[in-house]
Structures are given as structure tokens and as C-alpha cells.
Amino acid sequence: MLYITEIYKSLQGESTWSGLACIFIRLSGCNLRCSWCDTEYSFTSGDKLSIDNILDRVEQLNCDLVEVTGGEPLAQDKVGELVQKLLDLGKTVLVETGGHMDINLVSKESIRIMDIKCPASKMSHKNDLKNIAKLTPKDEVKFVIQNKEDFLWAEKTIREYKLEKKCTVIMSTVFGLMDREELAGLILQSGLNIRMQIQLHKLIWSEDTKGV
Template sequence: MLYITEIYKSLQGESTWSGLPCTFIRLSGCNLRCSWCDTEYSFSSGDQISIENIIEQVKDLDCDLVEVTGGEPLAQDDAGLLVQALLDLGKTVLVETGGHMDIDLVSNQSFRIMDLKCPASKMTHRNDLNNIAKLTSKDEVKFVIQNKDDFLWAEKTIREYKIEKKCNVIMSTVFGVMCRKELATLILQSGLNIRMQIQLHKLIWSEDTQGV
């Protein structure tokens, strides 16, 4: 059983999978409190649903790409069982997780998108950098950048742990706070192989729209 905030089909708005139709399974609850969080509604909302029921809803939405997200999905004990059930169903599975939980709680046959928290999030102290050694070439590391100090911290971390040699590295701005042109300039100046992303769903719909 898992606590679920919402299950819906939309376009993937982030990661290297951006723009593709995707079914989202948003698990409830999070053990972080990032200053810029855009899914606070998932902290306490949701219903307890069996994995079998979740799988039936996924089948009804008829989409090959599925993302398990949150909140923090890995904070629920049965998240790994859900991911495995989706893989057994033949789905391509993305798992969006913070950098503070053991990413090996879910199968490395999924595509794990790990969000390392920069200083402006006020959650940097919770990052578990041991996860970096567990990354595969299928995985992705995301940094949400609010200001230049965030970028410099992320750049230092990428270089120190050679993250860009392990997997895709993605950066985006805190929506509506940092100028995208500033982040683009910093990426170009760094010389690092970083992919800049824009939260596509917030441009198509609106920043506060749920279920998209």
C-alpha cells in the first residue's frame, strides 16, 4: 500500500524526457522542506492505494512512459515494489527523487533522476553524496538554481565528483526567480557538459496548476 496524491497523464515537463507523454504517480509526503518547493500540496494530501490498484490506473491511462515522483517517493517503504511492478508491466520508469535517500531503494533498471539540493534550498545539509557512486549512465542529476552562489556550489560538486562523466547533468532555474539567460550564461562560461531545462508544463499551463 502507498499513499498517493494523484495519478494523471500529461507531457513530461523536465529531464531529458521532456515533451513526451507520461503518466505521473505522485506519492504523498516528503521529509525535506525546500525553500522553493512547488508541490507542497503533496505533503499531507493523498489516499492509501494498493499497488494493484495503482497498476490498473496506469493501464487505463495507456502510456509507455511512467514517472514515480512526490513529495519524496523513496520515503515510502513500498516505493521499490511499485517501481518493480511498473517495470514488470513493460513500462519505461522514471523515478524523481531528492539527493538524501538511498537511490538503490529502487531498481537501477529504472531511470533515477536525483535532485541534489543547492544552498538556497536550505536543504544542502541533507544531501547524501554517497549516492553519486551508485549512479548509472541511465540516471540523471538535477540542480535547481536560484542564484549564482547555487550555480557555483553545483559546479564545484559536479567537478569534484565528476558527475558529468557518470550521467546526464541538468540545471533549471527556480521558476520566476532567477533569469534563465543568467543561468544559460553561467553554463556556457563553465565549459561543463550541462543540459539546461525549462519546466515545460509551467509554460504550457500555469505555475500553480495541479495534475499537469
């Protein structure tokens, strides 16, 4: 059994998979409290569902790309089993995690999209940087940037751990708190081989709209 806040189909709004139709399975609960979190409603809400119930709902939505997200999905014991069963169904599975729990709790056949929390999130002390050694080339690392200080911290981390050589590295702004043009300029000036992303779903729909 897993606690689930919502299951829905929308366009993937982040990562290198942005723009594709995707089923989202949002698990409830999170053991971080990022200052800019946009899914606080998932902290305490949710229904207890069996893995078979979840898979039935996924099949009804008829899409081969599935993202397991949260909250913090790795905080629930059965998430590894859910991910494996989705893979067994032939799904491409993205797992979005805060980066403070062991990413090997889910199969390396999934695509782990791992946040590394910057200082403005007030959760950077929770980063488990041992996860970097567990990344595969198909995984992705994401930095959410609120200000120039966050960018400089992220740049230092990327260079220190040679993240560009390990997997795709992505940066995005905290929506509404940092100018996207400013981040674009900082990335260009740095010479880093990384991808800037914009939360596509927040440009299509209102940033407060759920289920998209």
C-alpha cells in the same frame, strides 16, 4: 499500500524525457522542506491505494512512460515494489528523488532522476552524496538553481565528483526566481557538458495548475 496524492497523464516537463507523454504517480509525504518547493500540497494530502489499484489506473491511462515522484517517493516502504511491477509491465520508469535517501531502494532498471540540493534550497545539508557512487549512466542528476551562488556551488560539486562522466547532468532555474538567460550564460561560460532545462509544463499551463 501506498499513499498517493495524484495519478495523471501529461507531458513530461523536466529531464531528458521532456516533451513526451507521461503518466505521473505522485506519492504523498516528504521529509525535506525546500524553500522553493512547488508541490507542498503533496506533503499531507493523499489516498491509501494498493499497488494493484495503482497499476490498474496506470493501465487505463495508456502510456508507456511513467514517472514516480512526490513528495519524496523513496520515503514510502513499498515504492521499490511499485517500481518493479511497473517495469514488469514493460513501462519505462522514471523515479524523481530529492537525493537524500538511498537511490538503490528502487531498481537500477529504472531511471533515477536525483536532485542535489543547492544552498538556497536550505536543504543542501541533507544531500547524501554517497548516492553518487550508485548512479548508472542511464540515471540523471539535477541541480535547481536560484542564484549565482547556487550555480558556483553546483559547478564545484560537478567538478569534484566528475558528475559529467557518470550520467546526464541537468540544471534548471527556480521558476520565477532566477533569470533563465543568466543561467544559460553561466553554463556557457563554465564550459560544463551539462543540459539546461526549463519546466515545460509551467510554460504551457499556469505554474499553479495541478495535474499537469
